[in-house]
Amino acid sequence: MLIRVGETDFPLPSAPQLLEVGFGDGRFTAQIARMHPEWQILGVEISAGSVARALKRFRREGIGNVRVYHGEALFALRNLVAPQSLRRVYVNFPDPWPKAKHEENRLLQRAFFRRLSTRLAPGGELLLTTDHAEYWQFAQAEGRASGVFEVETPPPPEHHLSTKYALKWKEQGRTFFHAVFRKIAEDPTPWPPLPRYPMPHALMSGTLPELNRFEKTVVRFEGGTAVLLEATRALTPEGGYFFHTHIEEEDLVQDVLLEARPSAHGLYVGLSRFGAPLSTAGVRAAVVWLVGWLEGQGLRVVQRSY
Ligand SMILES: C[S@@+](CC[C@H](N)C(=O)[O-])C[C@H]1O[C@@H](n2cnc3c(N)ncnc32)[C@H](O)[C@@H]1O
Secondary structure, three states: OOHHHHHHOOOOOOOOOOOOOOOOHHHHHHHHHOOOOOOOOOEOOOHHHHHHHHHHHHHOOOOOOOOEEEHHHHHHHHHOOOOEEEEEEEEOOOOOOOOOHHHHHOOOOOHHHHHHHHHEEEEEEEEEEEEOHHHHHHHHHHHHHHHOOOEEOOOOHHHHOOOHHHHHHOOOOOOOOEEEEEEEEOOOOOOOOOOOOOOOEEEEEOOOOOOOOOOOOEEEOOEEEEEEEEEOOOOOOOOOEEEEEEEEEEOOEEEEEEEEEEEEEEEEEEOOHHHHHHOOHHHHHEEEEEEEHHHHHOOEEEOOOO
């Protein structure tokens, strides 16, 4: 099942005990799901193509205990996973980012380990399997430096070597490396889920102007930026406009639609539900700007929810 963050509670109501980051085509996830039918598994993957392929696989194979989040590992960890709930995290063949100048893109860094410690149950562990010796060494050093993990390096369990990448590297005769990071302490820094706001909107009176052009606008707010990129007209009899908006805040990037459309109670200006967006501080800042801009065009606020 695919999780749409705008439509679910944070953290997930039935807590996952197992997380796989970057599951690729999902064949390992399916294998683990079959091995542990009693475990709730959360799979996180940034590639849309991989998510689609894996969901198809889970449906085809009748896998019912896996939920999938399409997005960043850190966002999922922070927002979907309850504190101290995970028993195990799998990371198989993470992107190695081999160039020194790209090292900051690596997942398994000190800061990640510290954050992870808040979501792992006592004694919980992260299992890394990789073909990249340098990343393997790097992750061990970062895990130890985090101060909240102990690290062991047993040989990789055989069933870890059946992922798509493992099979590819096996064919080329590569060597595999494995590490187990066990939680021994917890980072005391609070890391609560991203605050959410009720859908911000306003009702306005007056005539919606005919827009011949709309200038791209950058709205800065504490913790991020919202960019209103363009306006498009709705082709419904009532008319109205959609404003394509790109929002970056903390560990979340969203492309959302704001809307200004006639309703029974006046002109509704707010966030469109299209695409199950997450109503965040950035969305609120963008709506506040849009309402102010429409006031500048002669409309008046009758009621506002923020
Ligand atoms: C080299 S592939 C390995 C795929 C799979 N684990 C395997 O062994 O076949 C790395 C995967 O991690 C995903 N990925 C990279 N960074 C990620 C992140 N921050 N959050 C979630 N997935 C990520 C990529 O999209 C890619 O599918």
